[in-house]
Amino acid sequence: MSEGLNLLRIQSPCFVLNEQEFKQGVHEFDAALSHHFLHHIISYSVKTNSLPYAVAKAKDFGCFAEVVSDDELELALACGYGMKEIIFNGPMKSKSRFLEAVMNGAVVNVETHREIAWLKELPADGHYKVGIRLSVNISDISPEDAEGENDFSRFGFNDVTEEFSNALEAIRSIPQVRLAGLHIHRTSHSRSVRFYQNIVAYAASVIKKYQLELDYLDVGGGYYGIFHNAPTFDEYAEAIYESLQKQGLEKLTIIVEPGNALTAAAFSYYSRVIDTKHLPDCILLTTDGSRNDVDPFFRKERYMTEIHREKEEAEVVPLQIVAGATCLEYDQLFRLENQPELCVGDMIEYKNVGAYTLTLTPMFINYFPRVYSLSSDGMKLIRDKWTAKEYMQKSNI
Known part of the structure; x- marks a missing residue:
């Protein structure tokens, strides 16, 4: 997904829709059914x-x-x-x-x-x-x-x-x-x-x-x-x-x-490392995203991820735990074992997360994240981040 995507322009956390991937799925299913x-x-x-x-x-x-x-x-x-x-x-x-x-x-x-x-x-x-x-x-x-x-x-x-x-x-x-x-x-x-x-x-x-x-x-x-x-x-x-x-x-x-x-394959989710802490047995990486966004049922045991580093070289460390930004202790996503150390600003891409994620993302602590679209015409914002204004729009106080 990152090909053609300017990671410096996107504001994380966010979802990104690959329109060509979406279109390809429809057209291949259509061709298969038309054949029979x-x-x-x-x-x-x-x-x-x-x-x-x-x-x-x-x-x-x-x-x-x-x-x-x-x-x-x-x-x-x-x-x-x-x-x-x-x-x-x-x-x-x-x-x-x-x-x-x-x-x-x-x-x-x-x-x-x-x-x-x-x-x-x-x-x-x-x-x-x-x-x-x-x-x-x-x-x-x-x-x-x-x-x-x-x-x-x-x-x-x-x-x-x-x-x-x-x-x-x-x-x-x-x-x-x-x-x-x-x-x-x-x-x-x-x-x-x-x-x-x-x-x-x-x-x-x-x-x-x-x-x-x-x-x-x-x-x-x-x-x-x-x-x-x-x-x-x-x-x-x-x-x-x-x-x-x-x-x-x-x-x-x-x-x-x-x-x-x-x-599923048409959407990726991006979050950045915003803090690192050295614990006795590991390095804890806090990101600006949340497991709520990519695994709202908290059932997934693994994710398809790609890490985009700001530094080409980094020291290999035994264990890093990637966590979300909510106050939940169990808002932890995955572990990196014997991998180069991540730094603040590094981006993590979660692939194949377009199904039952945006529809089930809760309004917990952080409201709905931004969504971008990537097509042959470039990248554009197709849903801005929700704020208190959107959250309150049907409320009476």
């Missing part, structure tokens, strides 16, 4: 990275917006998407937004019983389409990719019980509504090609079981991005195609909802 399917939609997962500039750029690159709340829907509309470029998922749809989306041509996947009841309030003289979410238990469908013996989902309608069949019957009883799609989003930790092959095969069996005449299959997200030693977009697309072809369903429009696959 007549019709497909790539829908950018807004929840994964809801930075307005990124949401708008995804549209420029040809994506729809996949949203899971009224707030995300309003953000997508504000970023230039039309209602027909929206995939509306999740249980947190309000009645008014749900009906508006259905009536104005969004792809709306029914998630709850109340949404089925709302469908009955659509104008009787209209013709409307919806999809329905099918619950996926990974332990049953792809046990090699499961977490435990009952890796069930709390989302969608379950076909092991009568939830799914009852939901189908209820939707079919509404004259002005046609069931047009099936939504099967589920993420496995393995992100394996085998997993997608298995869940699509399961979806195909359900489509055949109920003799559903659909326009689309929404496979959801959870894919690896462009990484070494990881499945490629073409391998995912081929697996989905093969599972559908076996059931004669390969002509369905395929919807994918990538988030991590598009944003």
Whole structure:
């Protein structure tokens, strides 16, 4: 990421979006799907990275917006998407937004019983389409990719019980509504090609079981991005195609909802060393960033980092601990063993941090950091650092 980036110009801590990396991910996924399917939609997962500039750029690159709340829907509309470029998922749809989306041509996947009841309030003289979410238990469908013996989902309608069949019957009883799609989003930790092959095969069996005449299959997200030693977009697309072809369903429009696959590698995070302290067993490096920004769940065990030093040569020291600037004792990021000593002013770059970071960064001690964009036109600030003014803008004192 640092190539073409003037480290002296950026004010840390900050995120940097590499627009070419972002665009490449979209275009490679598009090429893979185009190779196998007549019709497909790539829908950018807004929840994964809801930075307005990124949401708008995804549209420029040809994506729809996949949203899971009224707030995300309003953000997508504000970023230039039309209602027909929206995939509306999740249980947190309000009645008014749900009906508006259905009536104005969004792809709306029914998630709850109340949404089925709302469908009955659509104008009787209209013709409307919806999809329905099918619950996926990974332990049953792809046990090699499961977490435990009952890796069930709390989302969608379950076909092991009568939830799914009852939901189908209820939707079919509404004259002005046609069931047009099936939504099967589920993420496995393995992100394996085998997993997608298995869940699509399961979806195909359900489509055949109920003799559903659909326009689309929404496979959801959870894919690896462009990484070494990881499945490629073409391998995912081929697996989905093969599972559908076996059931004669390969002509369905395929919807994918990538988030991590598009944003992770496109963003880096930069923080500077602001202080060093010599402890009995190590050197403690305090940086102006925080683990809150790059690992909001505090689960990561390692990071992809690159260190940019102001001095070319430095003494090798046994142990350095890199810490953040918050008051939390455990705001520690990683250790450097037998590496040249870092100095105040040195910059640390954390790579592949674009997924579920900016959307989950807390307003703790330091407010939202700056975000820059790097493109062929150069570098620009796309979100300034939040201050007390932005934090207080909706408050009454």
